[in-house]
Amino acid sequence: SQKIEQNSEALNIQEGKTATLTCNYTNYSPAYLQWYRQDPGRGPVFLLLIRENEKEKRKERLKVTFDTTLKQSLFHITASQPADSATYLCALVKGNNDMRFGAGTRLTVKP
Amino acid sequence: KAGVTQTPRYLIKTRGQQVTLSCSPISGHRSVSWYQQTPGQGLQFLFEYFSETQRNKGNFPGRFSGRQFSNSRSEMNVSTLELGDSALYLCASSWLAGEETQYFGPGTRLLVL
Numbered sequence: 001s002q003k004i005e006q007n008s009e010a011l012n013i014q015e016g017k018t019a020t021l022t023c024n025y026t027n028y029s030p031a032y033l034q035w036y037r038q039d040p041g042r043g044p045v046f047l048l049l050i051r052e053n054e055k056e057k058r059k060e061r062l063k064v065t066f067d068t069t070l071k072q073s074l075f076h077i078t079a080s081q082p083a084d085s086a087t088y089l090c091a092l093v094k095g096n097n098d099m100r101f102g103a104g105t106r107l108t109v110k111p
Numbered sequence: 112k113a114g115v116t117q118t119p120r121y122l123i124k125t126r127g128q129q130v131t132l133s134c135s136p137i138s139g140h141r142s143v144s145w146y147q148q149t150p151g152q153g154l155q156f157l158f159e160y161f162s163e164t165q166r167n168k169g170n171f172p173g174r175f176s177g178r179q180f181s182n183s184r185s186e187m188n189v190s191t192l193e194l195g196d197s198a199l200y201l202c203a204s205s206w207l208a209g210e211e212t213q214y215f216g217p218g219t220r221l222l223v224l
Contacts, residue, residue: 032211034211036215041217041218041220042217042218043115043201043203043215043216043217043218044154044201044215045215046212046213046214049211049212089153089154091154093211098156098167099156100156101153101154101155102153103153104153
């Protein structure tokens with residue numbers, strides 16, 4: 001069966017360090033992958049999209065990699081700040097707009 | 112530009128009742144998708160509407176239904192509520208169906224007692 005796993009439920013890091021979140025999948029062939037940020041009581045906010053033929057995407061302090069051989073995406077936040085504390089969701093999308101979300105990783109950045 | 116709005120934000124119902132949730136997409140967006148989010152199952156796709164037609168449907172029972180109006184506003188209905196229907200219901204809009212970037216609303220928190 002199709003499975004999407006995000007490395008851990010929670011990740012705690014110190015301010016200024018790089019946060020690395022993992023999204024692994026099995027039995028799925030996504031056309032692209034997205035990362036979202038979700039704050040408590042709010043809807044997810046789109047951050048980055050990376051396609052199956054792309055290796056890396058960057059946006060300010062954010063970087064996403066996508067390895068279709070390993071079936072894995074890594075999401076990095078460099079120079080992390082307490083304001084980056086949130087839950088981060090990965091979403092895999094097939095060509096027919098079949099979208100599946102991971103359970104999310106709750107990131108806490110401590111000052 | 113106003114974002115996606117959802118009403119009501121919070122709702123308490125009892126088992127067996129039905130509920131209707133509303134979503135107003137970003138102005139100009141014609142596609143609306145609905146999702147259910149629970150701690151156990153995460154975010155799951157319910158259905159997508161575009162130009163008043165359901166284009167995609169997730170794996171949910173027939174008690175879950177929706178519709179879209181000519182102004183792109185959408186409603187979803189859940190009949191014969193069960194305790195397990197307690198969740199955050201999110202809608203997301205985009206310009207076109209199947210568009211890569213969706214904009215989510217704040218959600219409606221439904222509690223079924």
